[in-house]
Amino acid sequence: MSEIENRYSQKEIAVFRGLFALAKDGRRFSSIKVQDIATAAGMGKGTLYEYFSSKEDILSGAIFYALSGVMNRFEQSVDDTLSFRQILERFFDELDGDVPFAALSMLIVSMSPEQRAEIQTRGQDDLKLLFSRMKRAEADIFASGRRRGEIDANLDDNFCGYVIVSALFGQTAAHLFSCQKCEHRVSKNLLVEMVCRTLRP
Amino acid sequence: MSEIENRYSQKEIAVFRGLFALAKDGRRFSSIKVQDIATAAGMGKGTLYEYFSSKEDILSGAIFYALSGVMNRFEQSVDDTLSFRQILERFFDELDGDVPFAALSMLIVSMSPEQRAEIQTRGQDDLKLLFSRMKRAEADIFASGRRRGEIDANLDDNFCGYVIVSALFGQTAAHLFSCQKCEHRVSKNLLVEMVCRTLRP
Amino acid sequence: MSEIENRYSQKEIAVFRGLFALAKDGRRFSSIKVQDIATAAGMGKGTLYEYFSSKEDILSGAIFYALSGVMNRFEQSVDDTLSFRQILERFFDELDGDVPFAALSMLIVSMSPEQRAEIQTRGQDDLKLLFSRMKRAEADIFASGRRRGEIDANLDDNFCGYVIVSALFGQTAAHLFSCQKCEHRVSKNLLVEMVCRTLRP
Amino acid sequence: MSEIENRYSQKEIAVFRGLFALAKDGRRFSSIKVQDIATAAGMGKGTLYEYFSSKEDILSGAIFYALSGVMNRFEQSVDDTLSFRQILERFFDELDGDVPFAALSMLIVSMSPEQRAEIQTRGQDDLKLLFSRMKRAEADIFASGRRRGEIDANLDDNFCGYVIVSALFGQTAAHLFSCQKCEHRVSKNLLVEMVCRTLRP
């Protein structure tokens, strides 16, 4: 993670954190003004443009930054001494530690289709490296889960990964517009319960 | 459903369909101009304001309209002769028939927090009636699933509902930003598979 | 007056009266919608355009109509058996009878410079005839006032007319933005008092 | 006056002057575009909104600014060595020096009823102070005029003030829509003559 943090200047990180703080309560990116971000980051509006070329660039950067953190977190969750459920719990528990995941979700859906396409190919040496490392971590965790009998041996890594990603974003979306109000802690328990139930043999 | 359709003028429905067509490919609401909606709906820009008080009002109206359709569809999925999996398949199969669910998801996350709060309380005689009818339909379907042994008897209706809602929105979010591209049909199969695996005893 | 009334259809008069009613409480012409006028006149919006070519045309027509009334009223005030002060009192008393003068003032200042230029030359056979008749009435009244010793013999008709016009519009303007609130009746007394004091020998 | 000028930034004064220049020739406020004001003030359209919250706010500000100037001018006209007529002449001579009074009149009648109500109560420490100072100046001038025998001792300050205000606005209105064209200088002479004749014993 420190290597990721090192890749950003303190100013950039301040901007990212400012943006996440603004997006935390479900505010849409389009309703967040550049001035808001600058204020939240504790700097002048003009300074933003010393580090980012546009408002959209801030969005892309912030998402890239946060995803790096999430992936690192996931990678670090690999621990052969823990059960699959325990790994999930630890991962979800720490998920909001660095960056509120609800904010990250809001920002991701705020991206333009072009940005989404771009972020998939961006930083071929960076993001793809992260992805591949995360995939390997995933594979380790899933393999461990299968060995322990927590994951159905017939389910491949793609399905398992899809279940987690889907549950993750589904939770946020459900929060945004659900019939019943859900406590955040309950949601996490629901999440773990759902994933484990889904993947169990 | 006809009762819902009847509650809207042809112009209003044309606007809703125009908006959904524009949102289908993941376009953000903020990047959709009022002129775009008018053009997509086949009418002049000024005409929109004969039926809606603002751009946001179009959004609220469209979401309310689409949700009504989804709920009606779900209610109509109740069929004691079908298995839980079959009901899910039928529901998901028809989900995109009227309004693309991906578009609906995009629009829901495009709502402002204020709109989200408002739509929860709006139309006490309309939306709440729909909700309660859907809840009853849900209860029937889940009860049937439990009777057939497809749903774990220990899981209450809230959990079952949460799983479906979460899977529904998670799918869209996963589409928006996932590592691998997913075919739409595959997603549906994944959806059914996920829900059934999660709820099985 | 009947000849003036006869020159307008009932619809046109309804429109004029509707507009005056709307302008009575100081509302600016630019804030009065065509729909408002139509509603106040008890007809459909489209019908207005059967009788007037534009919103500005309604304004010009209404002013022309009201001015005709005022001039006729003034002409009819000529009465050799009354003192100058009595004539003024009668004129001012009846001023609001047909059309609220405050509304007329508001509408006059709402005219565009082009309209003002146009109305001075409009209806060469109509307005100019009215003007000349009014001038003659003025001359008679002023002459009578001088004969009775109510008007300074050194003041020409232009000055006398200017005093009346100025007092008339000054009253309205002072109403619009004055330090102290003035009762309408008081204003009339003030008006007469001012004019008589000004013109007295 | 410098204290008033100091209360406004140079940009604000530029905007006010730009607006007065546009209104000078009798143009209605509703026909003056924000872009026109910006151009006349020598700045970009967006800059206006750094200093004013709306087009109406520009109007209110300009009127408040100009009225302050007029009141200050009137206050400074107090001079015991001059006759009442001389004071009037000096006041009217300088009236157009800063801001064309015809433009100010046009803008005042362009105000919405709501704005008129608001400006009467606005700036309790500012406008009301100005009003009270002007009232005192008025009282001094009228007292001096009575002492010199230029003003009828039976006329109270309210009547005297009303005569001046009425003459002031009546002149503008008469200009806007009068039978004969009046030279500006002639108007001023007329004004002084009218006021002095009216108030004389």
Next chain:
DNA sequence: TATGAATGAGGGTTCATTCAT
């Protein structure tokens, strides 16, 4: 380097006008 005053392109909204009924 950091800033925020200035900018103007762009978009939401209004409303006078038209025309099919």
Next chain:
DNA sequence: GATGAATGAACCCTCATTCAT
């Protein structure tokens, strides 16, 4: 003749971006 649904030109205002300091 009377109507009002439909229209789009026009305008106010926002806010991302720039650049002189």
